[in-house]
Amino acid sequence: MDLPLKYTICFIRQGDDVLMLNRNRPANMGLWNGVGGKLEPGEDPLTGVLREVYEETGIALAHARFAGTVTWRGTWHGHDQAEGGMYAFLAEVTERERGPRLQETREGVLMWKPLSWILDPDNLGVAEHVSRFLARMLNDPVCYEHRCVFHDDRLIDYEPVPLPNDFLTQVGLSQVKTSSGSANNRP
Template structure:
């Protein structure tokens, strides 16, 4: 079981991003999320984190899989990834907005996915398009050597049972 969750909130052609003020990934724009608390499911965790970090009350989010990483041949972590489509008539809050975790801002999807964008984690433009376009959950496995991505693989995951 992984310790982290991440959620990308999409509205029209924008993604709500958080520029984190703390490690890991301090100073980079990323989705919202954080650590699972004791006894939480990944979905419970991501709904809580979205509420705490953005004030947005989601009823659910779509499970899109896992992003994991190997560093120098050793699996060192991963996160459960979710996507939430906000309704067309959703009224965005004024951004940028300083929050406890950093700065929230709506970013255009083209900006987020630009391969030359050094302001997002380097693996994000690789896995986020899959999350936006595909229905089935997938594991995105990144291999790092000397802090650089040297390999990317995907693996199918079973769709979780919802009741």
């Protein structure tokens, strides 16, 4: 699927918790998702995600690990058919760096949530695709394009497809460590 990757997202961990944002506007309004946003013209994905994390949380991450891409297509209630995609990253902070448990921001409510709560597939408070792709990003060393299909706000199809070997070079991320610790995403 050749969808434009115009967004970034980051899941920041501290111990068993992950920093989540409940956005106060579409997309995924009222649902918990990672922190991130739209890339600026000409901006590379790592610079973009570090900027968004700082703008949305005040956390100045030194680094984030590329963990795959997520693409979506389908229909949303009240919106036209839409499709797009994002570069996904994982990061960790120390207890001292993590900031308050709950914080109201311009974008919505930020809160540290237990990972087990986020990954529970029956948890309707979390954006539906997150439990599918995040579990795999955390446990599988291969980087995937996580393909999501929605129909009227519900996830109706999900398929992880391994990214091509030269993906990181293609998108200027070749110097970036992946979540498996290697710049090459396939053995």
